[in-house]
Amino acid sequence: MEPIEIGLWVSGGMLVFVVLGMRVAFAAAMAGFVGLVWLRWNGFDYDPDRFWKAVEISVKIAGLTPHSKVSAQVLSLIPVFIMIGYLAYYAKLTTALFEACKRWFAWVPGGLAVSTVFATAGFAAVSGASVATAAVFARIAIPEMLKIGYNKQFAAGVVAAGGTLASLIPPSAILVIYAIIVEQDVGKLLLAGFIPGVFSAIVYASMIIGIAMMWKNVGPPVTGFTWRERFESLPPASPIVLVVVVIIFFVYNPFGDAWGTPTEGGAVGAFIVFLMALYRGMRWGQLKEALLDTAKLTVMIFTIIWGVLIYVRFLGFAELPAAFADWITSLEMAPILILICILLAYAVLGMFMDAIGMLLLTLPVVYPAVMALNGGETVAAADSAFGMSGQMCAIWFGILVVKMAEFCLITPPIGLNCFVVAGVRDDLTVQDVFKGVTPFFIADAVTIALLVAFPGIVLWLPSLAG
Amino acid sequence: MAGSAAVLEDSSLLSKLDRILLPIERFCALLSGLAIFSLMFLAAYSVTSRKFFGAPMMGYVDYIEAAMPIIAIMGVSYVQRDGTHIRMDMLVSALKGRTLWFFELISVLMILILIVALTYGAWEHFDRSFDCARLLCSRDSSIDVGIPIWPSKLVVPVAFAVLVLRLLLQAWGYGRALILGLENPVAVPLNLTIAEQAMIEAKALEGLTDGTD
Amino acid sequence: ATEWNVSVWGKRRAFTEHVEKLAELVSEKTNGEFTMNVSYGGLSKNRENLDGISIGAFEMAQFCAGYHADKNRVVTVLELPFLGVENLEQERAVSNAVYAHPAAAEEMAQWNAKLLMTSPMPQYNIVGTGEPRTTLEDMKGMRVRATGGLGKAFEAVGAVPTSVTATEAYQAMESGVVDTVAFAQHAHLSFGTINQADWWTANLNPGTVNCPVVVNIDAYESLSDAEREALDSSVEESLDHYLANYGELLKRWDAVLEEKGVEKVEIAPEVLEEFRATAAAPARDAWIADMEAQGLPGQELYDLVVKTLADAKAGN
Ligand code: NA
Ligand code: NA
Numbered sequence: 001m002e003p004i005e006i007g008l009w010v011s012g013g014m015l016v017f018v019v020l021g022m023r024v025a026f027a028a029a030m031a032g033f034v035g036l037v038w039l040r041w042n043g044f045d046y047d048p049d050r051f052w053k054a055v056e057i058s059v060k061i062a063g064l065t066p067h068s069k070v071s072a073q074v075l076s077l078i079p080v081f082i083m084i085g086y087l088a089y090y091a092k093l094t095t096a097l098f099e100a101c102k103r104w105f106a107w108v109p110g111g112l113a114v115s116t117v118f119a120t121a122g123f124a125a126v127s128g129a130s131v132a133t134a135a136v137f138a139r140i141a142i143p144e145m146l147k148i149g150y151n152k153q154f155a156a157g158v159v160a161a162g163g164t165l166a167s168l169i170p171p172s173a174i175l176v177i178y179a180i181i182v183e184q185d186v187g188k189l190l191l192a193g194f195i196p197g198v199f200s201a202i203v204y205a206s207m208i209i210g211i212a213m214m215w216k217n218v219g220p221p222v223t224g225f226t227w228r229e230r231f232e233s234l235p236p237a238s239p240i241v242l243v244v245v246v247i248i249f250f251v252y253n254p255f256g257d258a259w260g261t262p263t264e265g266g267a268v269g270a271f272i273v274f275l276m277a278l279y280r281g282m283r284w285g286q287l288k289e290a291l292l293d294t295a296k297l298t299v300m301i302f303t304i305i306w307g308v309l310i311y312v313r314f315l316g317f318a319e320l321p322a323a324f325a326d327w328i329t330s331l332e333m334a335p336i337l338i339l340i341c342i343l344l345a346y347a348v349l350g351m352f353m354d355a356i357g358m359l360l361l362t363l364p365v366v367y368p369a370v371m372a373l374n375g376g377e378t379v380a381a382a383d384s385a386f387g388m389s390g391q392m393c394a395i396w397f398g399i400l401v402v403k404m405a406e407f408c409l410i411t412p413p414i415g416l417n418c419f420v421v422a423g424v425r426d427d428l429t430v431q432d433v434f435k436g437v438t439p440f441f442i443a444d445a446v447t448i449a450l451l452v453a454f455p456g457i458v459l460w461l462p463s464l465a466g
Numbered sequence: 467m468a469g470s471a472a473v474l475e476d477s478s479l480l481s482k483l484d485r486i487l488l489p490i491e492r493f494c495a496l497l498s499g500l501a502i503f504s505l506m507f508l509a510a511y512s513v514t515s516r517k518f519f520g521a522p523m524m525g526y527v528d529y530i531e532a533a534m535p536i537i538a539i540m541g542v543s544y545v546q547r548d549g550t551h552i553r554m555d556m557l558v559s560a561l562k563g564r565t566l567w568f569f570e571l572i573s574v575l576m577i578l579i580l581i582v583a584l585t586y587g588a589w590e591h592f593d594r595s596f597d598c599a600r601l602l603c604s605r606d607s608s609i610d611v612g613i614p615i616w617p618s619k620l621v622v623p624v625a626f627a628v629l630v631l632r633l634l635l636q637a638w639g640y641g642r643a644l645i646l647g648l649e650n651p652v653a654v655p656l657n658l659t660i661a662e663q664a665m666i667e668a669k670a671l672e673g674l675t676d677g678t679d
Numbered sequence: 680a681t682e683w684n685v686s687v688w689g690k691r692r693a694f695t696e697h698v699e700k701l702a703e704l705v706s707e708k709t710n711g712e713f714t715m716n717v718s719y720g721g722l723s724k725n726r727e728n729l730d731g732i733s734i735g736a737f738e739m740a741q742f743c744a745g746y747h748a749d750k751n752r753v754v755t756v757l758e759l760p761f762l763g764v765e766n767l768e769q770e771r772a773v774s775n776a777v778y779a780h781p782a783a784a785e786e787m788a789q790w791n792a793k794l795l796m797t798s799p800m801p802q803y804n805i806v807g808t809g810e811p812r813t814t815l816e817d818m819k820g821m822r823v824r825a826t827g828g829l830g831k832a833f834e835a836v837g838a839v840p841t842s843v844t845a846t847e848a849y850q851a852m853e854s855g856v857v858d859t860v861a862f863a864q865h866a867h868l869s870f871g872t873i874n875q876a877d878w879w880t881a882n883l884n885p886g887t888v889n890c891p892v893v894v895n896i897d898a899y900e901s902l903s904d905a906e907r908e909a910l911d912s913s914v915e916e917s918l919d920h921y922l923a924n925y926g927e928l929l930k931r932w933d934a935v936l937e938e939k940g941v942e943k944v945e946i947a948p949e950v951l952e953e954f955r956a957t958a959a960a961p962a963r964d965a966w967i968a969d970m971e972a973q974g975l976p977g978q979e980l981y982d983l984v985v986k987t988l989a990d991a992k993a994g995n
Contacts, residue, residue, distance in 0.1 A: 019557060023546075024551070026551070033584075059584075063587010067618070068727050069724075071532075073534075186850075266509075288499075292492070300551055303542055352554060604749045
């Protein structure tokens with residue numbers, strides 16, 4: 001049998017097990033392991049005497065992968081980013097942030113909803129996880145909106161959608177994972193997420209203002225904050241600004257050399273939030289809980305990483321990614337149409353799957369194909385299909401798929417953010433939240449279309465960084 | 467996501483073993499957490515000494531790489547205990563009773579076989595770097611400061627061995643539920659609907675914020 | 680038919696041309712009966728290539744001694760700073776001599792590996808950004824990507840070796856993880872560090888890195904006589920091809936520097952002398968003492984290198 005056929009069978013089998021409910025990390029690792037055995041034994045012409053030899057070699061290849069793959073300095077970003085988010089709760093940055101946004105932005109039509117969007121965007125700057133963001137703001141923002149007569153479905157929708165911003169605006173665990181899978185510069189990807197993240201927030205806010213102007217009862221403006229009150233709200237929320245500035249300057253300093261690496265930026269940011277949490281009364285018991293929670297999320301993510309990388313190692317031996325790339329480039333179709341089809345496929349897949357699992361499982365095959373579509377890893381902008389260099393294409397595609405993955409957090413039937421919001425609020429059903437979040441599909445579709453049509457939104461900042 | 471599901475307890479031997487293993491797993495996970503915490507200090511220290519004292523830290527990358535297996539893998543069993551490793555539960559959440567326990571049992575048994583194999587493979591990887599006929603028993607060293615790599619490689623089979631114990635308990639738990647037709651078996655993560663899971667997650671966050679007031 | 684998997688890393692470049700040539704020659708000589716499938720990073724991480732050979736995951740692989748000195752103590756003699764190797768022919772000669780030494784073969788046999796050929800490289804000069812570092816004072820606190828003996832040499836003058844992998848070097852330089860990168864010319868080109876650089880040292884010549892190509896012993900022994908003959912007889916030819924190809928690259932080098940706007944920095948002779956005095960002898964003595972303490976013939980290996988080098992220079 002041809003290695004590629006084995007690759008297809010094993011990949012298909014893995015998807016079946018994933019659908020049947022096996023933990024994604026272990027389904028991928030098992031597929032990789034079984035695939036390695038099959039491939040090796042196939043190489044031995046299915047000689048029964050050499051079956052155990054094939055198993056032994058495969059066990060050793062698979063067994064060295066977890067250590068080999070997690071022992072990379074760049075991966076240390078993920079736990080640090082996760083820890084910042086958990087420490088931020090204890091530093092009470094969330095309520096401070098919402099209060100500040102309210103005092104500054106709530107005077108516009110749909111004011112509280114707009115404030116919520118900006119507050120989630122701000123919290124996104126210290127949080128790598130979308131679901132956590134949605135859960136926090138469901139508790140803080142929804143009651144305030146209901147108090148002044150908001151439609152409750154709409155209020156819930158705002159929070160569910162606002163939560164998705166956390167994965168575009170750095171720090172973002174999912175962007176780091178993308179960077180590692182495709183072996184691109186983490187710093188540039190994080191930078192690249194910044195403008196599309198803020199852009200998404202602005203699209204959300206504009207849509208809310210539009211809706212509020214059309215239907216008066218959706219969200220009345222909240223006025224009456226004095227300038228003094230506004231400025232007083234800033235200091236408690238300011239550590240967030242500090243953390244954002246620190247992380248950005250470590251990755252890209254507009255006035256000179258970057259201060260260091262993203263990991264160092266994350267660590268210094270975490271340190272600031274840690275001091276803040278201490279100041280706000282965090283003690284050993286709470287720190288221990290925060291560390292355990294950080295460890296849990298970290299280990300969960302890393303298990304998927306090494307599990308999928310065992311599968312990827314098998315793909316390397318089976319040469320499947322190259323074959324898929326050849327197939328994609330041989331299609332008689334405009335490259336941009338193929339790209340749009342790929343994004344639509346992600347929209348469908350993402351309806352049923354977790355974002356990280358989805359990206360990790362598909363990227364090893366899809367990413368080389370997209371790069372080949374553009375003209376290869378090293379293509380110059382002038383010779384490429386999408387009008388950008390190989391490196392820029394990698395960044396652009398990364399932001400697009402992460403935005404797709406975030407979009408999937410609010411689409412039925414398994415939009416996790418909607419379930420979280422409904423779970424926090426006893427007076428809301430999941431159907432309510434899905435109804436309220438519907439306008440945001442349109443906003444997200446518009447955002448994605450604009451990111452596809454004007455790659456400059458994504459690429460401007462990373463291109464400044466050289 | 468990282469919501470923890472419920473694991474029931476009673477006075478059975480299985481549940482007792484579950485509760486004996488739990489503190490060990492918690493300790494391993496706490497090691498992960500502490501390693502992450504130290505990472506923060508290490509990076510902050512490295513930045514400070516470089517930026518303000520012009521003396522970059524020797525071996526910074528080596529130490530981080532050595533710590534990564536503790537961070538990434540040590541807590542793997544703790545995460546398996548309450549079913550935090552993500553999966554697609556569209557199908558599973560529609561199942562009930564014996565059918566559900568059957569699916570879960572098969573799934574756990576397959577993971578068990580996989581992890582036993584990986585434990586052996588990871589041990590072999592450690593063993594190749596370990597040779598006590600040599601200085602510091604080292605047959606593989608880091609790139610800048612030449613520290614032995616075997617301790618970092620040893621982390622993986624140790625963490626996996628704990629996971630094997632956990633998987634044995636879970637296989638027992640699901641097997642028992644399958645045979646006895648139990649509704650709410652002990653020592654296994656109970657399959658929550660997404661809504662219930664979201665509720666627990668939100669409660670956890672609530673606890674988190676309230677705790678500091 | 681025999682098909683071998685070969686694990687290398689990065690992308691195809693001057694550094695892997697002998698492997699590509701070997702695959703081509705072997706296939707030609709056996710009429711396609713014996714083929715090699717060269718994989719750039721798909722089969723293993725570069726630092727685990729020896730593990731892969733030991734396991735039998737693939738049949739041939741390339742690695743560099745400085746990545747993991749404890750895995751391959753013997754060949755690290757070739758990475759000692761300031762050995763005085765002047766060109767690729769001499770590098771090839773000293774590598775061959777050390778690879779033929781029983782201590783080297785014995786240590787590699789512990790990994791089920793047999794040393795097939797070297798990947799001769801010129802002196803690892805450094806590129807950097809900002810003001811050129813032309814004195815030892817400038818090098819204090821400098822974070823330099825330099826592995827193995829080179830790292831030790833820079834350490835001796837107060838610099839801090841910070842080893843990212845070759846594939847991460849560009850990113851590390853850009854993000855400021857390192858200030859300077861020590862590479863051979865081909866690597867400055869293929870890993871893009873030359874695009875980041877403001878200057879390149881033309882005559883620092885601190886030493887080089889040794890990167891053998893090895894084969895799995897079992898796989899080698901199970902080759903048919905014709906296949907083994909095809910492999911063995913292609914080694915020298917592949918190295919000739921490699922050297923010729925690398926020679927072309929070196930000829931183009933000055934033009935490359937000019938095109939990229941990189942300043943060619945000449946270090947003053949007295950600075951070089953000072954560097955050599957600080958780094959060379961102590962590193963050599965420490966290495967020999969270290970090896971002898973571990974029961975390896977450190978002095979003998981070092982003498983072998985010195986003698987072979989002298990012979991090679993006399994022969995030229
Ligand atoms: Na974020
Ligand atoms: Na969804």
